[in-house]
Amino acid sequence: MHVLTEYPILTILIFLPLAGCLLLLPVWNCRVSARPIALGVALLELALSVWLYVSRQDLPGVQTKLPGYLLSQDAPWIPSFGIRYTLGLDGISLLMVMLTAFTFCMALLVSWNSIKEKTGLFLTLMLTMEAGIMGVFLALDLALFYLFWEVMLIPMFFMIGIWGHGRKIYSTIKFFLFTMFGSLLMLLAIIFLHLLHAQQTGLATFGLHDLLKTQLPADTQLWLFAAFFLAFAIKFPLFPLHTWLPDAHTDAPTAGSVVLAGLLLKTGSYGLIRFGYPLxxxxxxxxxxxxxxxxxxxxxxxxxxxxxxxxxxxxxxxxxxxxxxxxxxxxxxxxxxxxxxxxxxxxxxxxxxxxxxxxxxxxxxxxxxxxxxxxxxxxxxxxxxxxxxxxxxxxxxxxxxxxxxxxxxxxxxxxxxxxxxxxxxxxxxxxxxxxxxxxxxxxxxxxxxxxxxxxxxxxxxxxxxxxxxxxxxxxxxxxxxxxxxxxxxxxxxxxxxxx
Amino acid sequence: MTQADIYALTPLILLAGGSVLVLLAGAVKPGRYLYGLSGGLIVAALLYSLLIQRGAVMPGLAVTPFTRFFALFLNSAGLVALLLAAGYNRRRGIIGEEYPATLLFALAGMWTACAATDLLMLFLGLEAFTFGFYILVAIKRESVKGGEAGLKYLLNGTLSAAILAMGMALLYAATGTLKLSGLAVAANHPEPLFLVGGCLALLGLAFKLSLVPAHLWTADVYQGAPAPVTALLSTASKGASLAALLLLLPLFGTWHGLHDLLWILALLSMLAGNFAALLQGNIKRMLAWSSVGQMGYVALALVATQSGGVRAAVYYMVVYSAAGLASFGALSVLSDKYELDTLDHYRGLGYRCPLAGATLAVAMFSLAGIPPAAGFIGKFGVFTAALRGGETALALAGILTALVAVFFYLRVVVMLYMKPAQDVAEVRSIDYYEILALSLPTAATVMLGVYPQPLLDLLTIILNR
Structure with missing residues (x-):
């Protein structure tokens, strides 16, 4: 038994940054002591993800339930809706998790001196966003995935709107509305898929690996895929849905641009690889x-x-x-x-x-x-x-x-x-x-x-x-x-x- | 009536008797202690609703789990509104015992409506709390806007009461009974007269829920009424009306016309409410129109009654009420000598008044349906029910209007946090009971968004569906 499997390491990856936000509260207005705390949390995340990478060979894997996955976690969350708290880590997720942890360390360092006001709020938003993005890369329950997908938007919305420059408000609202447009339709598609699956098997679930077994007629499949594709293509961004990106990037603070380009765009391609194509x-x-x-x-x-x-x-x-x-x-x-x-x-x-x-x-x-x-x-x-x-x-x-x-x-x-x-x-x-x-x-x-x-x-x-x-x-x-x-x-x- | 029955009716006795008590006490010794007394009475009624187990039987009233749940929900909203009013009324010079007394009376009316088993009691309850609001809306006598709002609400209210009464009369004429259970039996073979009565009753309730086309009073009344009154009017009054609607739903049996009617109400409300809210520069009008849209989502859930829509509707109503109390609460806390009307007044307030700003922001995110705020789970439930019921087109319309709504809710957040403040006047410090009044709905909004299962379980039990 590897030491990593004894702890809910995936949950820690997601919630450690949120715990970091609590640590920031006492030093909310003290820039000098808030920055090292946030960076420390980000470095801890990086260390964790690298540790996961280094010891990946020793992990027993969870072959029986989720083939190909190194680690997983599963607990009921909202049984009435059939939503579970299912996380899973495979090679692709691990790479993305490492990228996330690395990018956030860099983004925090690069904004070390440039964010001069409301530093406490800035750092809190950064850590919240890190938690959200980690969640996106680890969630294997579609409803949970959607939740994280939206959660990571809010900090970015504030980040561009508060610390951005130029036409920052225009850019940030454009960014938010574009993303919401795609994701709301995806939400309908997710619910629709869930209901179809429940109809066929009697099992109300949003779990990816159950939904993969749903039998879908060709035309339904096309509509559902179109909704998913739209949401992911906006994030990608693919022509002609890209117009939010130059504005958002240009007006965001440097740390925001780094996270936007380094990670938020990847959530689109990741979503397509993990959910869109297999489903x-x-x-x-x-x-x-x-x-x-x-x-x-x-x-x-x-x-x-x-x-x-x-x-x-x-x-x-x-x-x-x-x-x-x-x-x-x-x-x-x-x-x-x-x-x-x-x-x-x-x-x-x-x-x-x-x-x-x-x-x-x-x-x-x-x-x-x-x-x-x-x-x-x-x-x-x-x-x-x-x-x-x-x-x-x-x-x-x-x-x-x-x-x-x-x-x-x-x-x-x-x-x-x-x-x-x-x-x-x-x-x-x-x-x-x-x-x-x-x-x-x-x-x-x-x-x-x-x-x-x-x-x-x-x-x-x-x-x-x-x-x-x-x-x-x-x-x-x-x-x-x-x-x-x-x-x-x-x-x-x-x-x-x-x- | 046995002693146990009287015990079961204690919440009603506390509220209605308390109302009289506060009026009398105010005549003897006026003072601000009356707010404390009223608050105590509401808390007592609330705890009592929580504790009593037995269904009380008195002609026309029954204490069911349904009643107890709504009593809990509506009294909590009433408590928050009272806490808000305590500070607001002092600052704005609304003095006297009539405010807390009327509020208690309105809560007693709501309790009656939720416990009704026949049409008469239902009507009595509904009109009792509406009557309370006639007074509360116009409580600031020297305010022109308040007077206008009071008159508009009175005229629309009496019209809706007349329609409701007419509908109930027709129901009685068709069946010869006032009992809801008896009427539900008759619903299996409905006559035209019976259905017309049902539809009129539905229209009467649509007024109170401000569903399009019975929504026209909403914006003016919300704008003119004092903010704590609007807070209660937009939440508890709608919650009680929903409870009444749920009690009336069995009367329609399996008649498909109900589905069509609600379908149209839902579509029109979502469209009109959300698009009209886009155009508003006054925040109270904006929230008023947005509440029309929000009620559209409740109606959307009710369209799919057969597929878990009722639970989704009630959950949505609770979540909406928490956000409504939080947003109007923030408005009343932020208003000092005058209310902050236009959106421009909210520039930079998120930093100058962090608690009220954050409360308003959380409420906006919840109303917009963005996780982890509870509004998301509410919308999730509504859309799941709608899609399960096969209402794909209506669900699509709902999700697209929700996108429109995101825009105007975000505008408030943008004002709060992203625009520089115009005047740098010190914002007054907030009293502890106002902190409580803001924290309660905010905490509920976050809790219900992150851990909704207990409430969902509870709703499953009380709705028996």
Missing amino acids: FPQAAQALTPLFYTLALISIIYASLVAFAQEDMKRLIAYSSIGHMGYVAIGIAAWQPVALSGSILQMASHGVTTGALFCLVGMLDERAHTREIAAFGGLWGNIPKYSFFFLLFSLASLGLPGLNNFVGEFLVLTGTMKKSPLVAALAFVGIVLTLIYTVRLVQEVLFQKERQPLPLADLSLREICILAAFAAVAVWMGIHPAPLLDLVHAPVQLLTGGGL
Whole structure:
């Protein structure tokens, strides 16, 4: 018996940040002591998730009930509605949990000095959001999943609205309404599925592994899948549902952008992998051409628009849409190699884009502008900053040896087997990514200085953040095998290959 | 009547007798202790409803688990409203014993309505508490708006009472009995006269629940009445009317017309309430229209009576009432010499007055149906019942109007936390009983959202469905 299995470790993962919020209450107005507490909780989460990863081989697994899962937990929650508190951890969840814990540490560090007012509220919201996102990645009961899915929205709504800049209220309401629109329809679909299952088997449940056995007529399946797909595609975001993202990203505080790009977008793709495809396989199959098309348009359109951006944060926001397009293609192919690639790309994109948003945030703090046209010649001016900027830009465009390459390569390889045309078109997107990234790097780092800006180079705290990001990016790029092993078993199960 | 029967009627005696007692005591020695006395009486009635087991039998009244549950629910709402009024009335110069006495009387009326077993008692109870509200709405005599609201409520109220009475008369004419059980038997072979009577009674109750098209009084009355009165009017009065409606539902038997009627009421209320609320700049009017929409969801649950809709409707009503008490409670606590009317007044208040701000925000999230607030579980139950009953189209309409509602509820939260405050005048400190009055519904909202099972179990028992 491993020590981890003796404690409800998954529940701890979700509720530890909430307990951290209680710790923050006594020091609500004391910025100096509140920040270390929040960071401590986030680091503890990270330590827990890494511990889970390291000892994953020793975990006995819960093969009998949930094949492929390492840990699970199950308790009744609202028996009248058939809602259970079911959590489960498999390789995919574990990767996402690690990404979540890591991203929150980084987000807290990057906002260390920049959040000057209402720090107690800010940190509480961050920790609440961490709990919500952990819940999304661990829930195996659809109603519970929906609950966490909504819970993580509220802190982000406040975060953009209170600490954002520009048209923050417009952006945050747009973000909230877009997401709610999709999720409310998904809620109806979830209830509908639950009722169908109850009709067929007499068992009132929202548990994923029971609902998987529901017999669905083709047209019902199509409608239900459409509702799920809409909710997840908005989060993804796929063209033409992406319009909330550039606004939300641009107006969010840096920590908000990091979490938004690094994690909230992933909940969409995760939901599709965990719930959408397995629950409605035929409908998903039927809608694959549509999914491919939207993903391709996302990639190409977002890359073209990114090229035209003047605001660096907006540029990176559009590049996010493009990168998530690859994740979408990998899911649409629903083939082991491509799906592994997608999942890896989800983590990679979180790291790279998170780092880029941090970099832009740091520049914004110094120069108080994010206009590309304001900068130039940073390479000679602030070399440490420029080094990291170049590194993550290269990672973002998929340089071999860095993290994004692995995911994109696997996605394209896998898709090539299924639909060569899509893979070929997606490859065009990579070239477009190259163009706008090179433009960004050239204009900001290497061009002649356009105006004298008194910029200080990175502080120790900032170097630590970026070095952590860089270490993960390089490790994932050079030695992705352990992560691929991690997701291998669940991906095989999902794509029907068996173990 | 045996001694045990009288024991069982104690809550009613406490409330109705207490009302008279407070009036008399006020005549002898006026003072603020009357609020304390009334509060004590309500708590006593509440505890008594909790403790008595036996069903009391007196012609027209029976204490059932149903009655006890509603007594508990309505008296709690009354207690919160009284706590709110204590501070509010002092600040606004509403003095005298008539306020607490009338409130007790209204609660006694509500209790009667929930315990009725025949049409006469039902009518008596409903009109008794409505009568109380006629006075409470216009209690601030020098307020023009209050007077206007009082008159509007009086005219609409008498109209609805007339319709209700007409409906009951027709029911009596068709069957020759006033007993609800007797009428339910007759419902198996309904005559047209009987059905017309039933429909008129339904319309009369639709007035009290402010379901479209009988909602027109709502916005003006909510706006004009003092905030603590609105708090009670929008929650307990609706709760008692729902109880009355549930008592009348068996009269329709399996007649399919009821389904169609409720279907239309639900659709119109959800649409009109939520869209009209979008346009309001006055927060009380906004909440009034939104309550029309919220009642639409209750009606949506009732459309699916056959598939667990009644439990969903009552649960929704409880959750809505908690949020309604919290939001109007925050309004009354925040109002000092004048009420904060427009949304703009709420800029930055979340920081200047944290408790009231947080209460209002939690209430908004609950009304919008966003978890973990209880409103989500309420909506979940309503939509589950509706879909189980096969009302997919209506459920879709409901979910889309709920999305519209999210927007205007969020606007309040945006004002509270995301807009800079306009004036930096110190907000007065809040009294301890106001803290209690705000915490009770907020705690209920959070509790019912996170751990709804006990209440759901209880409802299953008392509704026998």
